[in-house]
Amino acid sequence: MMRVSEGTHVRLGSTWDGRGTNFALFSAHAEKVELCLFDSKGRREIERIALPEHTENIWHCYLNDVAPGQLYGYRVYGPYDPQHGHRFNPHKLLLDPYAKKISGRLVWSDAHFAYRAGSPREDLSFDRRDNARAMPKATVIDETFNWGRREPRPNATWEETIIYEAHVKGLTKTRMDIAPELRGTYGALAAPAMIDHLRRLGVTTIELLPVHGFVDDRHLVERKLSNYWGYNSLSFFAPEQRYAKGAALDEFRMTVARLHDAGFEIMLDVVYNHTAEGNHLGPTLSFRGIDNASYYWLMPDDPRYYDDFTGTGNSLNLTHPRVLQMVMDSLRYWVEVCHIDGFRFDLASTLARGAHGFDRNSAFFNAIRQDPVLANVKLVAEPWDVGPGGYQVGGFPSQWSEWNDRYRSTMRRYWAGEGNLIGDVSRRMTGSSDLFNHDDRAPRAGVNHVTVHDGFTLADLFSYNEKHNEANGEDNRDGSNDNLSNNCGHEGPTDDPAILSLRRQLRKNQLACLLLAQGIPLLLAGDEVGNSQSGNNNAYCQDNEIGWIDWSDLGDRENDMTDFVGHLTAIRRRFAQIRSRQWVTAKGINGSYSVLWLTPEGNEMTEADWNFPEGRFLSYVLGPVESHEQALYVVLNAAPDPIEFRIPNLEEYKTWSIVLHTTDDDVDGVPRHPNTTMQAPPRSVIAFAGQR
Incomplete structure (x- = not known):
């Protein structure tokens, strides 16, 4: 027999504090919740404890004698009334939504369904088979970990x-x-x-x-x-x-x-956005049996069915504060x-x-x-x-x-x-x-x-x-x-x-x-x-x-x-300029720009150039962020034929050198002077660095 006390509702899931373990489970519509403890292999239920307290719709207890490694699950009692959104079935062992470790694997059988599979009444029927032996179990853990004396975590800017x-x-x-x-x-x-x-x-x-x-x-x-x-x-x-x-x-x-x-x-x-429990004919493995009406979006006119925005059969309802809390707790946990x-x-x-x-x-x-x-x-x-x-x-x-x-x-x-x-x-x-x-x-x-x-x-x-x-x-x-x-x-x-x-x-x-x-x-x-x-x-x-x-x-x-x-x-x-924090701007009245769109002849593009029939050639200059940096000239030719183009003639750049050529692995780095004529091979990308 376990020493049971009321524990706390503050932290959901199982929490070991060095002396014992607190268990807490949210369910707004349950009538009774039982905590089931299993042997080390998860095959035999060794103790079943009715959670003695519930505070703000959280059922909880504290067990002095439970330590890390203990396997457990829940049985939740309440109405089985799919037409009103409730699918409680205490014959089904349920996984704790806050489980930090899962032991065992799901072995499929009809016992995992809260209704009688094959019944002409489908999910309006009720199944009394126990599924515990074939269910994975949550496991109490010690969360401590020695990260060591490490340098600060990498933090690449966006x-x-x-x-x-x-x-x-x-x-x-x-x-x-x-x-x-x-x-x-x-x-x-x-x-x-x-x-x-x-x-x-x-x-x-x-x-x-x-x-x-x-x-x-x-x-x-x-x-x-x-x-x-x-x-x-x-x-x-x-x-x-x-x-x-x-x-x-x-x-x-x-x-x-x-x-x-x-x-x-x-x-x-x-x-x-969804869980593995599927639509109204899916299995009862966790959320559905704990509080179906709270966790999922249900059809307003017929809560037997799910409002499915995901294409998977169900959608988690984050407008419910406890479901939102679960997601936020999960995100913080991983961080x-x-x-x-x-x-x-x-x-x-x-x-x-x-x-x-x-x-x-x-x-x-x-x-x-x-x-x-x-x-x-x-x-x-x-x-x-x-x-x-x-x-x-x-x-x-x-x-x-x-x-x-x-x-x-x-x-x-x-x-x-x-x-x-x-x-x-x-x-x-x-x-x-x-x-x-x-x-x-x-x-x-x-x-x-x-x-x-x-x-x-x-x-x-x-x-x-x-x-x-x-x-x-x-x-x-x-x-x-x-x-x-x-x-x-x-x-x-x-x-x-x-x-x-x-x-x-x-x-x-x-x-x-x-x-x-x-x-x-x-x-x-x-x-x-x-x-x-x-x-x-x-x-x-x-x-x-x-x-x-x-x-x-x-x-x-x-x-x-x-x-x-x-x-x-x-x-x-x-x-x-590729990694710029600012949106590009075309040439203004004062001549400043961060992007300059050019025709193959090296001229600034006009509306007619943008509407060139079947156009597949695009070239542009990205101006530098700082005055001492280089400009970047990009040439894209998706045409099946070579296209002749001119190196830009911009007064602030004396030469342009190739830094990328997708049809030529030998990037020669030879300076090209403005107005130099080149060919963009069929289906190619070329990039140049502009030297002041």
Whole structure:
């Protein structure tokens, strides 16, 4: 028998204080809550304790004899009344939403559903089977960790930031220069070979796909697949165990410490918009059985069903103060306990929804804005969801940066050969002021990307016109059909040297534009070595060679562009105007400018030049930020033919020297004088430094 006292409601979850453990669980509509303690293997329930107190809708108790390592779960009593939004079923063991460690894995069976599977009444029926044996359990932990006497954490300014998006397992699973037992784990992220590679690239920030504890959907498990990407969260505090060899939290923090020591920031892709419990016919694993009516958006006219803004079956309701508190507590936990430097919020529009749709003054935004712990971390939104009015690119507050899908679509279309885009390209290369120049926002508001985890890789973008997702088991119906890709004349792999050369060239052009563009660049891990997913543009369930990065071309003279990316990031560091905090301005009455748009003849562009039929040539000069710095002259030629152009004749610059040429690896550095005639080869990017 445990020694039970009332404990406190102040801190949710399980909190060990060195003598015992406090347990606290929020539920506004529960009638009774039981804490269930399990043996060390999670197979046998050894104690069941009714929580004796509830304060402000938080049920709590303190157990003197419970120490770190104790496995536990909850059973919550209340009405099972789906038609009024309540789905309590005490026969189902529930995971603590504040669990810091999860032990065991979910073993699928019909017992995980609160209703009788197969019943003609569907979720209006009631299931009395106990699911505890097949449920993962929360575990009491000791949160202390010795970070050592380390230098201050890296803190790249927003303007210096270059993001590298990667999957924990997929990044290192096939790296032959990492110890086999380490590949695919948290620890492998900080292996010497990986750190060396990141330094060669010149990135500042590693953004990890979800590491919050998640589960694999039943339909995927039955097809021998998994939720590989991790966008199926069940726990917002516990690091996913499958990426660890031992204690996940400590291994994760050790990796963060080593990456910080190497000078890299770590951002997490976080999924607070929905949970793994799915729609009204989904399982009861945690939130649904604890307080369904509080945690989720329910249909106002029929609360049996979920108001789904995410396309996953449910949406978390952050207008509820306790749900908002959980998200804020989670964010602070990852910053304070794990030293995370920033977050990318999946389907972030859902988080800011109110009764009347997306709200720029939502409780979520206001809570983030005033929180001192989050004041100095980087916040990036995926600024859309699938609900009404969900597309909100440019609509987030000034504290935020946003994924700029307009950059992605414009640059894909441009390098795929589409004409009449130079006006749009000019805006994308100079920070997308048409989207973000309001409310005192700066060019860093837009996170530019051409490829990310969702969609084609860069190699596949120029190898496939159609998606090839057959391995997902959905008859190729899943994934986007609108890829804006160009297979260069052949679908898939080829030995044709002309096609291979063109594909390499287009990859280099996209990388060059991404690093030359104002705004924050985001690189997809593996694009630098020509990683392919064989045309799969939705590899969310492919925990195998399709989803893992293929490093076999690392070191290959033709396909490995690691050093090329490193050259681009060096250019970005060299020219402060690429990293400007100010929006560009065209030439004014006094002759000052920060951008000067030029025709191939070297003249300032007129309206007729902007409307040139099928125009594919664009060139411009970015003036220096400081008078002693160099100007940058950029030439983009997406035409299939060479175009002759003149070096700018600007009185303040005596010569121009090439710093980048995507069709010529030998950047000669020879000074070119104003009015010198040159040729921009077909489908090329050239950049020059202007000498005063």
